[in-house]
């Protein structure tokens with residue numbers, strides 16, 4: 001279950017496993033093309049006057065358009081150079097580049113004026129006891145404040161950190177409060193208020209030795225008499241309670257050492273395959289749940305919709321004490337360490353203010369040094385600096401994510417090229433790409449996007465990013481590499497991580513959702529091919545890629561993840577179409593090339609013969625299934641090993657007989673007994689049932705589900721069951737919705753019944769140990785718990801076993817809700 005390659009919405013190689021949240025249908029989303037993204041660029045004034053991409057496109061002469069549409073990697077330098085020459089003559093193109101890359105037009109520059117406005121709002125909220133808004137405004141002020149701005153003789157950023165620390169303390173967030181004090185002190189060591197507030201935070205945390213030292217330093221720094229008296233009072237109160245304890249450090253938030261699991265010594269090898277290009281295998285047998293591979297991204301970027309909620313470096317959720325970029329108002333980090341990773345330490349050190357002005361005892365002097373240097377000097381930071389070149393200009397916010405990611409790749413390549421003394425190319429990742437398979441529209445968009453991106457980078461890097469046919473064509477190919485190789489960094493989110501509902505009425509079940517928080521390029525990770533029935537699983541506790549086997553894999557067998565589509569999630573036809581559309585390849589994985597039971601039943605009809613459990617297929621399925629090799633006839637093992645239920649075998653009994661039979665895979669005819677079903681009539685009735693169910697699904701979001709709608713839905717389910725095969729996925733989906741509806745009206749017994757029925761079908765089409773089943777079992781456990789159903793123990797054990805297989809020792813980091821479920825037993 002791949003994290004997800006490429007650009008676009010759900011369904012691509014961007015979700016690590018299918019998750020079916022209650023009440024939401026999973027639809028195939030068409031790929032979001034660059035055209036779409038560009039059309040949707042909304043640059044707030046004053047940049048909104050930038051000419052839309054469509055205008056640029058329509059200005060391009062027909063002949064140039066034609067040669068671009070016919071271009072290939074060899075002719076790219078020529079077409080790129082011609083388009084560049086053409087665009088260079090257009091005033092609106094220059095205007096667009098100027099709006100995107102010039103600091104003067106930037107919407108993300110810091111200004112003291114707006115910082116002071118936010119500060120004032122924060123102060124007002126704080127005085128009125130409105131802590132959450134005070135927190136919000138101080139954070140806004142910090143985003144807006146230039147790092148060298150002064151406010152009433154003090155550094156404005158330091159003042160804002162101290163103000164925010166006061167709010168955090170009031171909110172009981174003492175660790176965050178202490179961290180903000182540290183940040184203020186890293187800027188201004190002689191800031192008495194910051195030492196005082198730090199002392200208070202240390203008192204709350206029971207760190208009395210530190211609290212006393214903080215207050216002593218604060219006392220030395222304090223100018224006013226009233227202030228001195230207040231600090232003396234506080235010191236007096238705590239001097240009797242010495243009990244030195246360490247406080248948690250700000251830098252502890254992103255520590256590689258938090259993750260104990262190390263990849264085992266499995267030797268992986270990149271091999272060439274006939275159908276899929278390069279691929280990865282292991283040289284030895286690999287047991288299930290083995291951590292095979294970990295890798296840092298070559299470049300990574302936060303998703304647009306997570307910019308305000310997730311750290312732009314490690315992609316974890318932002319805490320209350322957000323650390324903004326010191327140079328622009330766009331980037332946000334969860335800690336100073338992540339900030340340094342993203343922009344480099346240089347900027348921090350500039351801020352250091354070594355003057356002190358007061359004589360301290362050597363003991364206190366040492367203490368001050370340890371506090372004010374800790375956050376920047378105390379840890380080894382690999383300075384990636386991937387955001388540095390994006391600071392204070394519009395293009396990183398205005399251009400599509402994959403284009404900004406390409407910018408990060410190019411900048412890193414340039415830095416590497418410099419250190420290796422190379423100069424001929426701006427980028428060469430040696431990854432596969434899909435340029436030749438792209439349509440005319442997509443090729444044109446890649447040309448224009450590359451020219452715009454390189455213009456923006458050229459503005460910052462000058463001759464290091466030359467603008468010519470060669471460099472633009474390298475960028476075009478890079479974008480088509482990002483198309484097929486980038487992975488989505490996803491996080492599992494549980495809808496209820498706090499606890500069970502207090503009453504059965506209006507119960508909402510717990511669901512697990514995946515959030516796409518970022519997009520990244522992993523060089524070795526890009527060499528793993530796709531299988532619709534993968535044997536490895538990828539996940540991202542931070543921005544590091546982890547790959548683990550989900551089953552025993554013999555030496556030399558391909559190690560393959562899913563780029564999105566999976567057996568059980570979609571039929572073979574849907575998977576093939578999706579992979580073709582998004583990655584431009586015809587999937588030749590085992591599930592797409594050999595008959596398997598899941599693909600036969602997932603969209604099938606019931607046999608008319610009441611004593612037969614055979615499947616009836618429609619023509620679109622038949623066309624795909626007919627092209628597959630029949631493993632049953634060839635004596636090959638079943639590919640969906642976990643589907644060896646007798647009853648499922650019976651539905652395809654024809655296929656299981658090695659001798660063959662008179663029956664063929666033909667639309668409308670039962671594969672088992674050959675009985676004919678009129679699919680046109682069946683489909684008409686199914687459509688009626690679906691309309692009724694659709695109406696009912698729409699009502700699920702309302703507070704009360706009308707009872708007549710529920711009884712209609714139950715009737716529709718009966719109708720579907722009379723036409724569709726018992727393992728048709730539609731039946732599972734309707735039962736899942738019914739479980740949700742019964743939950744919402746407090747009928748948990750019935751909810752549990754439908755939830756279980758749905759899971760039984762999904763087990764047949766996905767296999768018992770698929771992560772999807774684990775996610776469905778989380779819903780079931782959240783129904784069984786309030787019912788006091790003893791079966792919940794077994795459910796939770798199964799969840800544990802499925803998720804351990806996928807996340808190994810990272811299970812508690814990836815899915816903290818499981819701890820809660822276990823405690824509830």
Ligand SMILES: C[S@@+](CC[C@H](N)C(=O)[O-])C[C@H]1O[C@@H](n2cnc3c(N)ncnc32)[C@H](O)[C@@H]1O
Nearest residue numbers: 276277278432484526527529530585587588589
């Ligand atoms: C992320 S790359 C994987 C490594 C790639 N095979 C290579 O040689 O660099 C994705 C590309 O590999 C190929 N590929 C991956 N899985 C495949 C599959 N199941 N069937 C056919 N081609 C596949 C496709 O060309 C796809 O665009």
